[in-house]
Amino acid sequence: MADRLLCAVPGCRRTHKAGEFDEWVCGKHWSAVPRDLRRLYTVAKRRWRRDPAKWGRVCSRLWERCREAAIDRAMGIR
Numbered sequence: 001m002a003d004r005l006l007c008a009v010p011g012c013r014r015t016h017k018a019g020e021f022d023e024w025v026c027g028k029h030w031s032a033v034p035r036d037l038r039r040l041y042t043v044a045k046r047r048w049r050r051d052p053a054k055w056g057r058v059c060s061r062l063w064e065r066c067r068e069a070a071i072d073r074a075m076g077i078r
Contacts, residue, residue: 008067009074025070032073033045033066053077 004015007026014026030038041062046056 009071011076023067025067029074030066031069037062037066037069040062 003018004013005018005021005024007014007016007029008023008027009025011024013030014028016024016026025033041059044055044059044062048059
């Protein structure tokens with residue numbers, strides 16, 4: 001299963017074809033991330049594609065927040 005990525009949420013068995021990224025959150029858990037946070041991440045990702053040096057760190061931090069929010073919602077913490 002080296003060519004597949006598991007969802008970043010522990011216990012989730014959904015997979016995605018390995019590609020350009022190291023982590024992935026499935027659609028079910030991505031929809032649990034607050035809408036405002038998803039929008040911020042999308043905007044930062046768009047800007048990162050134009051200027052990676054400037055927006056790389058911001059995009060990375062927002063991804064971490066999105067991943068943690070998905071895990072927290074799946075575990076019933078928040």
